[in-house]
Amino acid sequence: MSERRAIFGRRRDDDGPRASVRELLPYLFPKKGLLVGAIVLSVVGAAFALAQPAMAQELIARVEQARPLEWLPWLLLVVVIVGALLDGLQHFLLQVLGEHVVLRTRRTLVARMLRLPISEFDQRRVGDLVSRVGSDTTLLRAVLTQGLVESVGGVLTLVGAVIAMLIIDPLLLGLTVLVLAVAIGAMLAVMPMLTRASGAAQEQVGHLTSALERAISAVRTVRAAGATDREVAAIGERAEGAFGAGVRVARISALVVPIFGVAMQLAFLVVLGVGGLRVATGEIAISQLVGFLLFLFLMVMPLAQLAGAVAAVSVALGALGRIQEIVRLPSEDEADAGAAVSPVPGAPMVAFEDVSFAYPGDDEQRTVLDGVSFSVPAGTRTALVGPSGAGKSTTFALIERFYDATGGRVLVGGTDVRDAERASLRSLIGYVEQDAPVLAGSLRDNLRLGAPTASDEQLLEALESVNLGGLASRSAQGLRAEVGEGGVLLSGGERQRLAIARALLAATPILLLDESTANLDARNEAALKVALDVASEGRTTLVIAHRLATVVDADQIIVLDGGRVLATGTHDELLTSSPLYRELAAHQLLAPAE
Structure with missing residues (x-):
C-alpha cells in the first residue's frame, strides 16, 4: 500500500479513502x-x-380592506396545482438521472476492475x-435524488x-437570519465527521460482503467440516461491525435534524413574538x-434541501473515495504500450532466459523462480514436472504476462x-488452469468464451x-444447459x-495445460490423451503434470525444483541423468526403484 501511495500521491487514512467534490x-x-x-x-x-x-x-389584505377578491383565489389554486405537477415531473427526471449516474459509475468501475493487473486481485x-x-455506486444516486439539483431551485x-x-x-429578517446562521454553522461543522463515518461504514459493508462471499463460495466445504456455526458467527461479527458503523453515521446525521428543527422553531417564535408586537404598535x-x-415557511424547504444536499454529498464522497481508489489504479491497458506479437520464423515459440521472479506484494520477496532458462521449439510438446511449489504454474503466469519477470x-x-501488447500475446495462447474454472452459465457460454463466433x-x-459428447445430450436443453455456479x-x-x-x-x-488430467479417471485420461495428441499437431504445447504417464512421450521434459531447472531431456534420458526425475518416476511405477 505504501508503494501505491507513492505512485498516486493519494492519502488513505484510518477512515478509508477520500475523494474531493471536484472528482x-x-x-x-x-x-x-x-x-x-x-x-x-426547478x-x-x-x-x-x-x-x-x-x-x-x-388575498388577506383584500379581506382586511373589504375589497373584492375577484379571480385571485382561483389563480392561487391554479398556481398551487401547477407547482405540484412541476415538482412531480422534476422528481421523475431526477430519479432517471440518478439511475444514469449509477449505470455510468458501475460501467466505469467494472471496466476498470476487469482490466486491473492480476497482482491487484491477489491483494x-x-x-x-x-x-x-x-x-457504493448506489450512494452516488442520493446526491441527485436528495436535493443537489433541487437545491438550484431551492437557492x-x-x-x-x-x-x-x-x-x-x-x-424581522435580521432576527431570522441571525438564528439560522448559527444553525447552519453548526451543521457545517458536523459534515466532515459525517463524510469520515460514511466512508468507514462502506468499508465495513465491504468486509461483510467479502466474508459472505467467502462462505457461500465454499459452502460445501464449510458444511462437510461442520463449520457452519463458526462461519455464521464470523459473518455475524462482520454484520455487527457494519451495524456499528451505520449507527455512527446515523448518530452524526441525526444531529442535523434537531439543529435545523430547533433553528426553525426559534425563528418562528421570534418572528411571531416580535412581529405580533409590531402589529400591535401599528x-x-x-x-x-x-x-x-408564509415566506419564512417557504424558506424551510430550500434550507432542508440544502442541508440534505450537503449531507448527501458528504456521504457520497465517502463512497466515491472507495470507487476512486479502484478507478485510480493503473489498468493493464494503460501500462501496455507494446506492439502486436508476430512470431519470428525459426525462433523458439517460448523461451526463458535466466528468468527470476518474486510475487509482488510479498513482503519477504521470496524468489519463486531463480535463473530459469529453457526453450520450446515451435510445434513441439514440452512437459514441466517437479514437486509442488517448484514454480511450474508460475512459468505459465509469466508466459501469459499475468506478471512480469523481475529478472x-x-x-x-x-x-x-x-x-x-497483452491482448495480442494472449490471442496466441490457450490456457487451461490447474483448477479448471468454469463460469456460471450454459455450456455454450463457457465454450464460446475464447471463440465467440x-x-x-x-x-x-x-x-x-x-x-x-454426452454432456450436451444429457439435458433437453442441449448446449443451453446450465453448469451451475463455478460448474457445480x-x-x-x-x-x-x-x-x-x-x-x-x-x-x-x-x-x-496446467495439470490437465488431474481429475480424470484412467479411461477418460486415455481418451483425452488421444484428443490432445490430435490437438497438439502443429501447435506448441506446454504441459504441467504430476502424473508422468501422460507426458512420457513429450519431446522434452523440464525438471523444476525450488524455482530452478535441474534437468532437461526426454523421459529415457532423464531416468539416467536426473535423480529427482528418477525418484518421481519410481513412485509412479514408471522406473525401477533404486
Whole structure:
C-alpha cells in the first residue's frame, strides 16, 4: 500500500479513502439534457412557489380592506396545482438521472476492475470489490435524488423569499437570519465527521460482503467440516461491525435534524413574538406579518434541501473515495504500450532466459523462480514436472504476462513479452488452469468464451474431442444447459475437460495445460490423451503434470525444483541423468526403484 501511495500521491487514512467534490462532479453529468430539464423545472417551480405567499398576502389584505377578491383565489389554486405537477415531473427526471449516474459509475468501475493487473486481485477480497460496484455506486444516486439539483431551485426560492421578507420588514429578517446562521454553522461543522463515518461504514459493508462471499463460495466445504456455526458467527461479527458503523453515521446525521428543527422553531417564535408586537404598535399590518410567516415557511424547504444536499454529498464522497481508489489504479491497458506479437520464423515459440521472479506484494520477496532458462521449439510438446511449489504454474503466469519477470527475459515467438501488447500475446495462447474454472452459465457460454463466433456444430465437435459428447445430450436443453455456479453441476473431471475443450476451440498456436488430467479417471485420461495428441499437431504445447504417464512421450521434459531447472531431456534420458526425475518416476511405477 505504501508503494501505491507513492505512485498516486493519494492519502488513505484510518477512515478509508477520500475523494474531493471536484472528482464527484464528472459522475453527476451523464445526461446533460435530463440535467438541464431538471434545473429548468426547478427554477420554474421556484417561481411558482414564491408566487404563492405573495398572492396569499394580497388575498388577506383584500379581506382586511373589504375589497373584492375577484379571480385571485382561483389563480392561487391554479398556481398551487401547477407547482405540484412541476415538482412531480422534476422528481421523475431526477430519479432517471440518478439511475444514469449509477449505470455510468458501475460501467466505469467494472471496466476498470476487469482490466486491473492480476497482482491487484491477489491483494483484494472479491466481496469488497463487489460491494463497491453494488452499494457504493448506489450512494452516488442520493446526491441527485436528495436535493443537489433541487437545491438550484431551492437557492432561487431562498433568495426570493429573503428579498420579499426584506421588503416586508428588515428587522424581522435580521432576527431570522441571525438564528439560522448559527444553525447552519453548526451543521457545517458536523459534515466532515459525517463524510469520515460514511466512508468507514462502506468499508465495513465491504468486509461483510467479502466474508459472505467467502462462505457461500465454499459452502460445501464449510458444511462437510461442520463449520457452519463458526462461519455464521464470523459473518455475524462482520454484520455487527457494519451495524456499528451505520449507527455512527446515523448518530452524526441525526444531529442535523434537531439543529435545523430547533433553528426553525426559534425563528418562528421570534418572528411571531416580535412581529405580533409590531402589529400591535401599528408598524406593520397583519397581512404583512402573515406574508412574512408564509415566506419564512417557504424558506424551510430550500434550507432542508440544502442541508440534505450537503449531507448527501458528504456521504457520497465517502463512497466515491472507495470507487476512486479502484478507478485510480493503473489498468493493464494503460501500462501496455507494446506492439502486436508476430512470431519470428525459426525462433523458439517460448523461451526463458535466466528468468527470476518474486510475487509482488510479498513482503519477504521470496524468489519463486531463480535463473530459469529453457526453450520450446515451435510445434513441439514440452512437459514441466517437479514437486509442488517448484514454480511450474508460475512459468505459465509469466508466459501469459499475468506478471512480469523481475529478472531475465520471457520470449514468445522471439518477442520479449514485456514489449508485447497483452491482448495480442494472449490471442496466441490457450490456457487451461490447474483448477479448471468454469463460469456460471450454459455450456455454450463457457465454450464460446475464447471463440465467440464458433457454431454449435464446432462446439459439439470440441466436446466430442474431450470425451464429453454426452454432456450436451444429457439435458433437453442441449448446449443451453446450465453448469451451475463455478460448474457445480459438473463433476471435477467434466469441468476439467470442458475447460480443455474451450481452449481447443480457440485454436491458438500455443497451448498451456496446467495439470490437465488431474481429475480424470484412467479411461477418460486415455481418451483425452488421444484428443490432445490430435490437438497438439502443429501447435506448441506446454504441459504441467504430476502424473508422468501422460507426458512420457513429450519431446522434452523440464525438471523444476525450488524455482530452478535441474534437468532437461526426454523421459529415457532423464531416468539416467536426473535423480529427482528418477525418484518421481519410481513412485509412479514408471522406473525401477533404486
